[in-house]
Amino acid sequence: MKILLAVDGSEFSQAATQALVSQMRREEAEVLVLRVVEPRAFLTPPQMTPEYAPEQGGIIKEDFLYAQESVDQASQALRSAGFNVKRRVVEAEARNEILDIAAEWRADLIVLGSHGRNGLRRLLLGSVAEFVARHAHCPVWIVRIPLDR
Numbered sequence: 038m039k040i041l042l043a044v045d046g047s048e049f050s051q052a053a054t055q056a057l058v059s060q061m062r063r064e065e066a067e068v069l070v071l072r073v074v075e076p077r078a079f080l081t082p083p084q085m086t087p088e089y090a091p092e093q094g095g096i097i098k099e100d101f102l103y104a105q106e107s108v109d110q111a112s113q114a115l116r117s118a119g120f121n122v123k124r125r126v127v128e129a130e131a132r133n134e135i136l137d138i139a140a141e142w143r144a145d146l147i148v149l150g151s152h153g154r155n156g157l158r159r160l161l162l163g164s165v166a167e168f169v170a171r172h173a174h175c176p177v178w179i180v181r182i183p184l185d186r
Contacts, residue, residue, distance in 0.1 A: 040068045041144040042115075043135050043169075046107035049150030053180040054111045057148050063119040069142055070111045070124050072104040073131040101126065132168040140174055147177045 042057060044050035057068070104126045112122045127134060139147050151166040170177040 038066050038145045039143060040066055040146045040148060041135070041139045041142060042068055042070050042111060043131075043147065043149040043165075044070060044072050044107050044111045045131075045150075046072070046103060047150065047152070049152055049180070049182060050107065050111065051150075052182045053148050053150035053178075054114050056178075056180045058114060058118040058120075067121045067123070068115050069138075069144070070108050070115065070122060071135065071138055072108045072126045073134045074100050074104045074126065074128045075131055076128055100128075132165045132172075135165070135169050136172055136174075144175055146175060147173055149177070149179060151179045151181045 040057065040061065042054065044054065108124045108126055112124050115122045125138070127138070129137075135147065135149070138144075147169060149166055149169065151164075166177075166179045170179060
């Protein structure tokens with residue numbers, strides 16, 4: 038089974054990783070840990086900023102390092118539990134890129150955490166989890182943490 042785990046460095050992603058570790062069978066499971074870094078809006082082209090890092094696909098170095106750290110943490114937890122893990126960090130618009138990579142990789146399942154936004158915050162910020170669930174070609178497991186923790 039091919040499982041795409043989308044992480045964003047939040048406690049919600051950590052919960053999704055832990056849910057995957059505790060609920061999924063490790064045998065025959067291959068997990069791709071994916072971090073999609075949203076592009077920053079620039080007044081100047083990114084190539085003209087000192088933080089530009091073409092070796093990381095043009096992602097600002099600070100963003101790449103933070104993204105890589107979240108991917109490394111999730112990967113380590115999965116490897117420790119016996120999963121076969123691949124990692125990937127890309128810069129793109131998150132909700133479409135998750136779907137594109139899941140389709141390209143032929144994922145059998147997409148796992149991601151939900152921030153649980155509703156009302157105005159959801160309207161303004163959108164819901165990556167909801168968009169992915171509505172448009173995915175495969176099942177989607179959305180992990181939520183109780184808000185009253």
